[in-house]
Amino acid sequence: MKYKPKKSLLQQFLSRIFAVLIIVSVITGLVQLHFIQQQITMETNNQALMIAQSINKGIEETLLATSAIEHQIDLKLRSYAERIADRLQNKSLPMITTEELIATRDQMGVAGITILARTEGDIVGVRSTEPQDIGFSLKKVGFLEAAENMLNGKIVSIPGATYFDNDIVVLPIAQSGTHVDKPIFYKYSYYHPPGKSYIINVFIEAGEVYQFMRDVGPDDWIARVRHEDSNVLEIGILTPKVFADPSLEQQIYPPVKKIVHGTFQYESKEDINLLTQLAAQPQLVTSIQEIANKKIYKMFLPIQDDKVVYIALDYDEIGSPLIRHSVILIVSGFVSLVALFALTASFFTEIYKNIQKIIAQMKQLETGDLTARSDVTDKGELRDLSQSVNKMARALHRLITDTHEKAIQAQRVAAVLEAEANHSVEKAFSLSMEKTATARDSIDEIFFYLDQMEELLKQQEHNPEAAEILGNIERIREWARERTNNTTEITITLADLLKSLHAQSSVLSKISNLLLKKMERFKL
Template sequence: MTKVEDRKERKNTLRQQFVFRMLIVLLTISGLSAVFQYYYLGNQIDHNVKGEAIKIAYSIEQGIHETNSASRAIENQLDLRLKVIAQRVSDRLGTKTIDNITNEELKAISEEFDIAGITIFAQQEDDIVGVKSTAPSDIGFSFKKTLGPENEAFIGISNLLNGKEITQSTESYVDQNTIILYTTQSGSNQDETSLYKYAYYHGEGQDYVINLYIEANEVYQFTQKVGPNNWIEKVLKTNSLAKEVAVLDPNVYADPSLAEKLYPPLQKVVYGEFNLADRKDEDILASIAKEPKETAYITEIDSRKIYKMFIPMDNGKVIFVALDYTAMILPVKKISTFLLITSFISLLAMFILSTQFFNSIYKNIQVIISQIKKLELGDFTSRSEVKGKGELADLSASTNHMTETLNKVLRETTKEASKVQRMSLGLKEEADESVEKVYDLSIDLTSKAREDAYNISDFLELVEEKIKNLPNKDDIEHILLKTEEIRQISDNRSESTTDITITLFDLLKSLQNQSDELSEISSKLFENMYKFKL
């Protein structure tokens, strides 16, 4: 793989890495956003659903409290009325014994005081039984057999008849000689649907208990009109998310036999309807009877998710609320989907803009890289053009300026190399000629010098022979010394001339060699300079 291919691969990898990393960031942010929305909106949905259920339960509980307060006021008025009537009936019977009291007399008294009926209960062994009554069905009615020996009502009536202390538990009104029950259905006439208010009164000196009762449908009608059932009906009409609302008695679910008790009247569904009940709900209610705690869960009924919530009340009852969970989460799902789509579109737009911006930067970088590649190949005429402003534009301008500077320097260098080449060639020619001339001249001078030296030496030898024959020896010695000095000088000059010519020849020869080297260097430099495109 060549360097160019390797760089190309690296450039492609850089672009791929950028796109890949941007995609990873896009997918990561989208994923995290989806997960965050899933958990956050899920928790928010649960919070809103729970809040809606609690709000409905609170309104129902408030309605129950208000209705109970109003009903209690009505019950209290009825209690006071029954108390007064019971005292007057007791006064009317006076000291009569049970045998002296007739059913007709009781009917007359009940008509006189405008009450539903009167029953006389007396002790028979360990039981309390109805012995005289305006209603034939009440005669023979046994508290012990009907309610059981452990029933609070049976124990209360026994204590009332025997003058024992009576403690109020589930009664509407209690004093030392009176017990008045809450409005309930008749225990002897199960076929009757009317509700009655029962009062039990034990007069002083009487060995029986007077039980008088009045119809109390006005209490029932009041509770039906403004009571919990009415509140529940309003909630179901005004709140499309509420599928079912009811007030339940968890104790009856824990012990179903309580529904069979005559008094106090107990039933699983106190108010409202509980048609969505299943086995799990019954188990939850049974557990709430033992340990009251708020319980909620989501179930699926007829392909729709239903949110069920059980909220214990202070009075031991439980408010049940069933909400359409599918309908409640639908708007949130739509919002969540909208947010995810808009977030993804925003991230996608950011990805596209970032990619386009990177591509523009990448193209400008490629332009500069292409210019640098041409510079690398010796083309100093290349220019790069980066539009706009910024660091890349500055880099392009700097690269162009550098190219122009190098182009100018190389042009000047080429000119100077050309001059050096021409000068080196001239110097080489002149050195070649000078070497030949010096060589010829040195040979001539050396030959002439040596010839002159030989001639002078011959002459001096002749002179010496002649002088030696002269008679004056002192002058001869002096002359001989002078002639020897002249011979020495002649030899020295001959040698000097030879040395000078040799040295000059060597110098010119060295100059010739250097001129050759300079010519080669200038040629090489000039050759290299021609590789550049200027």
Template sequence: MKRKTVMSQMILKIGIVLFLVGSVTISLIYYFVAIQINQVEKEEVSTVTKIVSNTMESTQTSTKIIENLITQKLLTASKGIAKELQGKSIEQITTEDLIKLKEHWNLYDITLFMKKGDDIVAVKSSQPKEIGLSTKGWGFWYQAFDQLLSGKKVTVSEGYSTDHFWAGPISLSEWEGKYILYGYFNDGTTPFLINPYILDQDIYNITYKSGPNQMIEKLKNEMNSVEEISVINVPAWLKGKENKVVYPEFDEPLLYGTHSFSLPMDNEILKKVMENKKELNVHFKSGSKQLTEYFIPFPQDRVLTIVLNSQFYENIQKKLLIFLIFDFLVLFLVIFTLIRIIAKRQLKPLQKIIAHLRQLSRGDMTEKLDIRENNEWGWLAIQINEMTDKVSMLISDLKKEVRSLNFLSYSLTERAQSSLETMSNSSTSLTVHARTVFAELGFQIETLMRDLDILVNTVSGLEVDSNLKTNLKDSILNIGLKLSQMDDLMKSDAHSVTELGMMFYDTLNEITEAINHLNNSTMDLQSKAEVFQIDEDEIN
């Protein structure tokens, strides 16, 4: 199996650490950027909301100012018309009179209303189509007319009122389909209600067709993520097809902008927003676009809707992620390459150490490890050189001891061989001589024993004192016993001498074998010691 190097292991570990650090860093950056983008999206919604709200307020303020100016013009015209018609009955007033007054006061038309029973009807007008128009079913309009004709102050909250005068909100003409601002005046000097009115299409266009709409279009053009903005009049919107636009301010379902991204749950969401007065949003897909629609509650039962292109932000996040990954890979390769170069440079002494240790493993201790580094490598080289010196001295001493041991072994071998031969000869000679002497002695003892037997028999046949005979026989028997003991002892000594010779022989053989084993061990140790090459001159 291929051996792994320290550099490859170190670079691999550093690479893994860099990869993990880079991955965590990219993940954190991506996460925080996603949070920031989400915050930017919310800030965009907030910005659009403020701009549209401020634009609507400023437009409505401007409209109110213009309407007030027009209302004042209508009031002035009404007073002038009343003065011109004062003292005339309704029958005395002709259409031509009203047309002249209209042109004089720069009005769109003039209509005169009178009370007939429980109704208030248009009886004269510069516009013939207005004549005969009933107002009984006009709600607060009829209430205002009745209060003016009765000489009372108008209490209707809609429109604008002052003494003897009331101007209704901009409304749609039933027979022309145009938006008109109507004024109504009666100061008691005439029996009829004077109704001058001005075409308010321009004000309507400023209020509902331009103004906020222009700002919405500008926002859509300048903000890439904004797909659509609209201001919805919720009560009118919820009526659907049954809704009828009479007063734009109250009846227009879509006040500003466009609402082309209609969702099945729009009405449900609009109801929730109006009930809870809280912002809601919904994610949906249109074609290949990922969109988010925000529903923001506005005053007067209106809701601002903003459709943002989530794909726009997702594309930014994807591009950022690709950019981060690309940068990380480039940075990773650069750092990895630099680390590899630096590691190779820093680990260069390690290669020298490995080569030196391989040389030492082969027994070559003649060279020094030359690493001139003022760091751990230099310290390690010094330690290895000191260890090598100590091992070299040890091996040198060992070689000397081996040579001495070899000489000693050789000397012992020669001496043991010589002693073995001498002892063998001496033992053999001693054993043969001892056997001869012991055999001769045994023969003599046997002869003496026979002579004693004869002597005993002779004594037994002597005719002497019985006590003396007994004493002689006892003495002879004692001598025979001693000779018998001497024969036994002699045979025992002869056997001991033989065993002693054999013991000497065996001992010498064992000594010889031990010396031979010592000699062989010495030769083996010498051959192993010769493997190591040391500088004898430097040691000496």
């Protein structure tokens, strides 16, 4: 099994704190970036929506102003048409001449007059001040049914008409369908004089009105917004149904274009598909696309007349201040965490050094060095622990010192006691042998005299006093034997006691020597 070096407490603490620092930094950074991304999206949405609503409001205001102007023009065109009809009242269609129409045009100051009449399956221009309008077909522009209703005295309904009545229809400003070489904008009116079989088409040039609408209308708003906000890449008013059916752009009336106002340079396939869907289901749609190495935020906001306000914003530019702010916050937070890590590491390093001092002291005590002391200058619990260990070491030092002194004394006493006991045993043994021999000699001599006395007294067995003395002689023998035996036993017991004392003193001496030998490992 491969040995793995043990990490110190300081290494473990620093590695764990560093790991926590990295984890907290990463999580905090990711969370902050997530919220910043949401903030950027929300900020972009709000900015784009405000711009779109501003453009829409500008369009509404422009339409309100131009509709008032157009209404005045509509009334003026009705007046022109009625005056022309009065002049032509007594003339049939074949009697009306081009020269007469030109004179009337010049007198009234209109752009042109065209007389439209029925032909086979169509209604076309038969007399006109403009040569190119001769043969102009209402069938081709989709007005045949409306013209037939007008000639038949029915109510006329033409989508987008700015003014209409039972006998007149005025169309909005539109590009002339007969001037293909140069785009010219006119406002057309179609009037059916009562009882006549023809329609008087009076039109005036409306280029100035059209230019006014462009100058103060959406194009002006778009230019101002782009000038004031550098994040706006482009703005456009689009017609989704033309993107869905491009052929609609080719028809003269109603005039429709893909791009009504502004530009649509950052067009993509995704946008075309989206506009096709918006033609059927208008709704607010936003998207973020990568075009020409640029991240672009796009918004499509449906407005009136089946139009869409298109706004393209520089997503990176909008988000850059927030991203810079986020980076500053992340860096500041990381620096704060690093500072906290450094402070914590420094603090714990001091604690670790003090712990190492106490550990070193404990290891010295473990080896028997009772003079070891730890010097911890910290004012916290480690200082109390160091003082407690020092106090314990001093107490242990005193205990071992006292024990060592007592052991030396015990060794000396044991040695003296062992020597004295050994001498006493020998002396007691000699004395015991001597006393035992003396006692035996004495009792043998006493028994000899008693035997002689007993023989003498047996000769006087008739004498009562002699019999009594004989009885006492036997008791004397027993008493002498007991005394002798007691003396022997006492001597033996004393000898055994002295032997035991000698043995105990020998054991005590060995214990004292062993204790002193054990205590040699302590440094006092």
